[in-house]
Amino acid sequence: MISNRQRAWRRLRRNPIAVVGGLMVLSVILAAIFAPWVAPFPTHAGAVVDFRHRHSPPDALHWMGTDNAGRDILSRVIFGYRVSLTLVAGVLGVAMPFGVLLGMAAGYFRGRTEFVIMRLTDIMLAMPPLVMALAITAILTPDLINAMIAITALWWTWHCRLIYRVTSSIVAEDFVEAARLSGASHAHILLREILPNCMAAISVKTTLDAGFVILFGATLSFLGLGVQPPTPDLGTMVATGAQFLPDQWWEAVMPGLGVLYAILGFNLLGDGLRDMLDVEIG
Amino acid sequence: MTALLEIDGLSVGFTRDGDTTQVVRDLSMRVAQGARVAVIGESGSGKTVTMKTILGTLPPNGRVLGGAIRFAGQDLLTLSARDRNRLKGTDISIIHQDPLAAFNPVFRIGTQLDDVLRFADARLDAPTSAADRHERITKILRQVQLQDPARVLRSYPFELSGGMRQRVLIGMALLHRPKLLIADEPGTALDVTTQDEILRLLDDLVAAENLTLLLVTHNLAVVRQNADYVYVMQHGRLMEHGTVRQVFDAPQSDYTRQLIAAIPPLYGAGVTAQVARGDTPLIKLADAAKHFAAPRSWFAKAPPPVMAVRDVSLVINRGDCFGIAGESGSGKTTVARMIMGLLPATAGSVEIGGRDISALRRDPAFRRRIQMVYQNPASSLNPKRTVAQMLAVPLAFAGDADHAKRIAELLAQVELPSDYASRYPHELSGGQKQRVAIARALAVRPEILVLDEPTSALDVSVQKTIVDLLLGLRERLDLTYVFISHDLSLMRNFCNRIAVMWRGMLAEQGPTDAVFDRPTHPYTRALIAAVPVLTAEEAARKPQITLAERRAVLASTIE
Numbered sequence: 001m002i003s004n005r006q007r008a009w010r011r012l013r014r015n016p017i018a019v020v021g022g023l024m025v026l027s028v029i030l031a032a033i034f035a036p037w038v039a040p041f042p043t044h045a046g047a048v049v050d051f052r053h054r055h056s057p058p059d060a061l062h063w064m065g066t067d068n069a070g071r072d073i074l075s076r077v078i079f080g081y082r083v084s085l086t087l088v089a090g091v092l093g094v095a096m097p098f099g100v101l102l103g104m105a106a107g108y109f110r111g112r113t114e115f116v117i118m119r120l121t122d123i124m125l126a127m128p129p130l131v132m133a134l135a136i137t138a139i140l141t142p143d144l145i146n147a148m149i150a151i152t153a154l155w156w157t158w159h160c161r162l163i164y165r166v167t168s169s170i171v172a173e174d175f176v177e178a179a180r181l182s183g184a185s186h187a188h189i190l191l192r193e194i195l196p197n198c199m200a201a202i203s204v205k206t207t208l209d210a211g212f213v214i215l216f217g218a219t220l221s222f223l224g225l226g227v228q229p230p231t232p233d234l235g236t237m238v239a240t241g242a243q244f245l246p247d248q249w250w251e252a253v254m255p256g257l258g259v260l261y262a263i264l265g266f267n268l269l270g271d272g273l274r275d276m277l278d279v280e281i282g
Numbered sequence: 283m284t285a286l287l288e289i290d291g292l293s294v295g296f297t298r299d300g301d302t303t304q305v306v307r308d309l310s311m312r313v314a315q316g317a318r319v320a321v322i323g324e325s326g327s328g329k330t331v332t333m334k335t336i337l338g339t340l341p342p343n344g345r346v347l348g349g350a351i352r353f354a355g356q357d358l359l360t361l362s363a364r365d366r367n368r369l370k371g372t373d374i375s376i377i378h379q380d381p382l383a384a385f386n387p388v389f390r391i392g393t394q395l396d397d398v399l400r401f402a403d404a405r406l407d408a409p410t411s412a413a414d415r416h417e418r419i420t421k422i423l424r425q426v427q428l429q430d431p432a433r434v435l436r437s438y439p440f441e442l443s444g445g446m447r448q449r450v451l452i453g454m455a456l457l458h459r460p461k462l463l464i465a466d467e468p469g470t471a472l473d474v475t476t477q478d479e480i481l482r483l484l485d486d487l488v489a490a491e492n493l494t495l496l497l498v499t500h501n502l503a504v505v506r507q508n509a510d511y512v513y514v515m516q517h518g519r520l521m522e523h524g525t526v527r528q529v530f531d532a533p534q535s536d537y538t539r540q541l542i543a544a545i546p547p548l549y550g551a552g553v554t555a556q557v558a559r560g561d562t563p564l565i566k567l568a569d570a571a572k573h574f575a576a577p578r579s580w581f582a583k584a585p586p587p588v589m590a591v592r593d594v595s596l597v598i599n600r601g602d603c604f605g606i607a608g609e610s611g612s613g614k615t616t617v618a619r620m621i622m623g624l625l626p627a628t629a630g631s632v633e634i635g636g637r638d639i640s641a642l643r644r645d646p647a648f649r650r651r652i653q654m655v656y657q658n659p660a661s662s663l664n665p666k667r668t669v670a671q672m673l674a675v676p677l678a679f680a681g682d683a684d685h686a687k688r689i690a691e692l693l694a695q696v697e698l699p700s701d702y703a704s705r706y707p708h709e710l711s712g713g714q715k716q717r718v719a720i721a722r723a724l725a726v727r728p729e730i731l732v733l734d735e736p737t738s739a740l741d742v743s744v745q746k747t748i749v750d751l752l753l754g755l756r757e758r759l760d761l762t763y764v765f766i767s768h769d770l771s772l773m774r775n776f777c778n779r780i781a782v783m784w785r786g787m788l789a790e791q792g793p794t795d796a797v798f799d800r801p802t803h804p805y806t807r808a809l810i811a812a813v814p815v816l817t818a819e820e821a822a823r824k825p826q827i828t829l830a831e832r833r834a835v836l837a838s839t840i841e
Contacts, residue, residue, distance in 0.1 A: 010299045174662035179718075181622070181654055182726060183646060183679025196666035 011276045018272015024265025025210075032081040039075035047230040049279065056246045063227045065250035073251065076232035077258035083144065083233045084262060088210045090148040091155055096206055099159025101200065104190050105278040106160070107167025118164065124157045129221065137225040146228045151216055159205060166201050170194050200277035204270055211266030218259050285352075287313040287336070293517075294340070295330055305331050305558065307518045313462070313496055316490060319785065320497040320509035320526075322541075325712075325742035328518035330496050333464055333479045336496075337376060338366050354461065371402045375460035377484075379467040381447035385439035391450055392435030399457050416799055417578040418457065426453040427483060436824035445476040452484065456491070462666035463488070464496045469504075473609035474768065475836060481508055482829070485743050500741065502545055504558030506530060510754075515539050544746040548798070548815050549823040553793060555752075556778040559601030564762055565621060565730065569630035570594045590616045591786045594630075597800050600729075600777075602758060605764040605777030605794070607770060609809070613786040618766045622654055634730070634817065650680060653723035657735040659715035663707040669693075669718050670703040676725035692721040697751060713744035724759070732764045737772065749776060751801050771811050774798055782806045801825055808832045 013019065036042045040063075044050075050070030058065040064073035106117040136150035168174065171194070179193050214234075221235030222228040229236060234255045241251030294306040306328040308360035313319045323329040333339050334432045336351055339360065351358040353374065358366060378384040383392060399415050425430035439447060455463060461671065468484055471475035484509055488495045497509050506526055507511055513523040521535040533539045536791045547553050570595070591613040598604040598660060608614040619625040620632050623642035632639040634652060642718040653676075656662035661670065673689050682688045696717040708714055716736060723731055733752070735744040749772065756763060767773055773780055774794060781791035781801065790803040801807045807825040811832065815821050 101714070173664075174656040174658065175664040177624070178654070178656065178662050178722065179664075179675055182651070182722060183649065183677030184675045188675065192671075193664050193667070197664070199666075 015272045015275055021265050021268025021270075024261060025269050028081050028262045029085065031078050032085050035082055036077050039072075041075040041109040043073040045079040045232050055244065055251070057248075058250055058254075058272045064254035065248075067237070067251050068140075068244065069250075073237070074253045075148065077125045077234065077236060077255055079232040079261065080234040080237060080255065080258060083227050083231060084214045084217060084259075087151070088213045089146055091151045091213045091217075092155045092206055092209060095152045095155035096159050096202065096209075099156035099161075099201060100195075102156070103160040103163030103165075104167045104194055104198070106170055108186070108190055108194065109162045114164075114229065119195075121157045121160050123166075124154065125161075132226060133216070133220060134223070137220060142225040142228065144227045144231075147217060147220050149219070151213060155209070155213070158209070159202075162201060162205055163198055166198050167194055169192070170197050184199045200279045204274045204277060204279055207273055208270035209265055210261035211270070211282060214259065214262050214266070237263055277282050284315050285312045286315045286354060287311075287496070288350075288352040289332070289336075290350045290352070292332070292335065292351060293347040294328070294335055295347050297343045298342075299343065302345075305518045306335070309349070309507065309520050311520070311523065311753065312715040313494060313514050314511075315461075316492055317511055318485075318495045318497065318509045318762055319703075320499060320505040320512045320513060321507075321515060322474040322502060322505050323515035324500055324541075324743065325764070326517065327515040329515050330466065331494070331518075331674055332515075333376070333466060334465070334752055335497055337370060337374060340671065351467040351546075353391070357587065367450060368405050370405075371398065371460075372458040372461055373407060374462045374502055375455040375458065375463065376464040376466060377455045377468055380430075381444055381451050382439065382471075384451055384523070387439055388729075389438070390435065391437050391439065391442070393475065395435070397449070397453060398454055402458050408652065419453075422453040423458055425456070425487065426450070426642070428453075433604070444472050445479060445686055448472060448476070451486070452480070456493075458728070461494060462496060463493045464498065466495070467500070468473055468496045470499070470501070474770070475609065475812040475832065476809060478814070479829075481814075483529055484508065491667065502530075502541060502742075503816050506788065507814055508765055514541070540743055542816065544742045545816055546746075546749075546771045548771045548774055548813055548822060549808075549820045550817065554775045556776065557762075558599060558793075562600045563597045564602075564635060565596075565598040565604075566633040567594050567596050567617070567630065568633075570617070570620060570627045570632050571629040572613075572620060572625055574630045589727075591620070591788055593630075594788050596781055596784075596791060598762065598764060600762055601756075601760065603765060603777045605765045605780040606783060607773055607780055607809070608752060608783035609768055609769060611785075612783040613766075614766050614783045615734065616786075617783065618654075618734055621764055622652060622732055650726040651728055652730040652814070653718075654732045654734065655719050655723050655736045658739045659689060659712065659719050660707075660739070662719050663715055664708050667706070668703065669705050669710075669721075672718065672722055673725055680726040682725075682778055688725070689693065692725055695724060695755065697723045704737045711744075712740050715750060716740065716748055718749070720748075720755070724755070728761070730762045732766070734766045735768070736765075738769065739765070746774070752776075761764050770798075770810060771815070784807065790814070804831075804835045808835045 010269055031038050039045070048069070048071055053062070053066045053070040056066045056069060058064055062072050064077065068074055079271065091124050102117050106114040133150040137146050138155065140146040176193060177191060184193070217226060217237070218235030221233045222239045224239065226235055227233035236275050237255035241255060244251050289309055289311045292309045293304060295304045296301045321329045321332065331344065334345060334360070346359055353369065396415055396419065400418065403410050420437070423434055428434050428446060428449055434442065434450065436447065437814045438789060442450065465484060469480040472480065481504060486492065497505065509526055509834060512526050512529050514521040514529065514535065516537050521537045522529065522533065529538060530542065531802055533542060535764070569760050571592040572590045574590055575587045594617060606614045606617055616625065620627055623639045626640060637648065670689055673692060674685055677685050689703050693700050693702060698714060698717050710718065736752070737748050740748065752763070755761060755778070765773065765777055777794050779792065780794045781798050782789045782797065782805070784805045787804045790797060790801065797806065798810065800808055807827055809828040811825045814822065815822070
């Protein structure tokens with residue numbers, strides 16, 4: 001007999017797309033962590049100007065070309081991943097636990113708790129997310145922290161919804177009642193009995209979400225409401241580069257490809273995890 | 283007689299994540315034209331896989347590793363996909379096990395039957411008119427004794443009772459006058475009285491239409507009543523075969539002997555009578571009733587409440603093994619949950635040791651006196667927690683300091699090796715899981731265990747070991763059991779008192795011997811009469827009741 005872990009590992013290996021996704025995600029994370037050593041022109045992440053190399057197309061020296069200040073785009077994409085991943089960690093680090101706890105509480109306690117939490121979720125979900133985020137960042141100063149707050153304020157609802165549904169079906173299992181009969185506290189039942197059974201759904205959802213948070217963050221900065229220059233951010237870079245389309249196409253396309261690469265990686269990995277853990281999301 | 287179906291050295295394997303597991307090994311069997319042949323086996327015996335191989339409906343990861351299946355002279359395994367497909371539903375038909383899952387819930391029965399017939403006709407390149415098909419379908423529904431075919435055809439699956447759905451399924455299988463009819467656990471999902479009707483109907487149809495029946499089941503008593511020849515399978519292998527008389531009267535293999543010995547007898551010398559161990563009342567229900575309010579609507583007047591249980595009065599003595607018998611919807615589980623304090627009584631009272639059950643919620647010491655073992659251990663054990671982790675919760679509740687010692691003690695009590703403490707539920711077999719569930723209930727040192735069908739999710743041979751364990755524990759730990767079940771043969775051997783529930787009320791209660799030997803309530807008589815039994819002696823001692831009498835009882839209205 002082989003253990004579940006071995007079986008999961010075999011399934012992962014048999015799923016080449018998930019492995020590719022995992023490698024893509026890993027490369028993004030490693031590049032972001034070791035950016036100063038990986039990037040060919042680490043200084044270009046800051047407010048550097050090199051007029052001799054302005055608008056130079058992709059070549060052996062600048063693989064992704066340079067921007068209007070003569071900075072190496074590849075270096076800036078790599079540093080841009082730092083911003084993106086910080087955003088992901090910040091948003092999901094808050095939204096996921098918050099949504100999971102509320103979702104579990106709603107699914108487990110039922111009654112009034114469920115009504116309040118789920119109707120609040122419905123109200124939040126009824127608001128167009130981009131408009132909400134624009135409003136929040138417009139009121140506050142546009143920077144990374146405020147973008148994070150705006151996205152987090154919207155994001156928890158999806159986790160709440162998902163975990164509410166997962167919890168509702170777990171609560172119907174006899175082991176929850178059995179735990180209650182043998183004197184377990186609500187906290188024990190929620191955290192030790194129900195939460196472990198939600199982990200598969202949570203990990204798949206969180207992985208898939210990472211890609212979408214990057215996209216949402218890039219959208220905000222594209223609109224000028226996210227990270228401010230000179231900090232390299234993928235959305236800001238696309239926005240700046242778009243002024244030079246179509247002649248200097250690489251200045252918008254290359255950062256765009258950078259966003260695509262990261263999101264694709266997270267999505268492929270998430271899909272692979274979903275197949276592997278056999279969970280139903282959304 | 284010529285063989286309609288011949289299986290020769292069949293081997294089937296399943297591939298999962300790169301491993302191939304062989305589930306049918308070198309199986310040979312022969313089904314003569316017009317015979318009633320049964321394949322019997324417990325879970326994992328390969329009986330269902332064999333049927334799927336015959337039908338050609340193996341899942342994509344299943345593969346025939348060797349052997350041949352000949353049906354009416356042609357080798358099914360070498361037949362072209364098109365020719366093979368033509369046989370499905372026409373010459374070879376199957377009655378599925380679960381009468382609800384076999385229908386699409388959003389289409390009317392009539393549409394679904396018509397689809398089946400239309401596609402089968404199309405496969406045979408003999409398309410027919412809608413009127414013609416309607417006539418054939420109506421005729422079949424009459425044949426399976428559905429009184430009002432027109433109404434059935436207009437109904438959606440959920441509008442029919444389980445028994446009616448099963449009849450429609452049988453009709454569906456007979457639409458094309460199959461040569462071979464495969465019945466996969468017919469009636470198993472139904473109540474015993476309904477199951478009996480279905481089995482009789484099947485038997486009548488097979489005789490009237492001169493069908494060849496291949497009956498797949500785990501229930502030996504059904505085999506004895508509905509088959510002439512039997513094949514016994516275990517772990518994918520054929521253990522023995524012979525006429526029903528040969529196999530039941532003089533079984534050759536140890537496995538068959540075990541299987542027969544594991545069936546609790548309903549009457550006769552083999553019955554283990556349980557005796558009362560005292561006469562101090564412990565649990566008392568006085569006119570207890572439970573109504574479930576129908577959901578309130580904002581727009582309409584509130585419908586009347588559903589009366590799940592009413593006027594139940596019974597006394598369970600200390601040391602009793604008190605059985606509550608009944609079919610689905612009879613209210614037996616509701617009574618169990620009222621005794622557990624999980625459902626407050628709407629009227630009347632429930633007392634344990636003279637204290638009202640409502641005090642249980644606030645008093646942990648009271649709560650510890652009564653614990654529960656659930657029907658399905660797959661659902662009652664948390665898949666993400668080890669045995670030790672599961673037992674630690676009630677041990678903390680009971681205030682036991684030395685967890686390790688108590689866990690070892692509990693595992694010993696349920697006869698599991700102590701190193702099982704570190705196992706997860708998926709590393710345990712069904713019987714072992716149920717032992718863990720019993721250990722968890724025992725961890726708080728309760729006086730009373732409510733056993734909600736604790737063996738019905740298990741194979742017969744495993745059922746026997748769990749029953750023996752429970753009987754031993756009752757003796758050693760001086761426990762009182764409330765045993766909820768629909769399995770009358772089991773209750774006959776397990777309980778010293780028994781109450782029969784019917785439509786939310788007590789039909790009859792008394793010492794087990796008295797209820798079985800001299801049932802007074804007509805429903806009790808009908809219920810016991812419907813239980814399939816193994817021997818002629820038991821069949822003779824069952825209450826004798828005609829079909830018409832039983833129908834009258836079941837159709838009678840209350841008050």
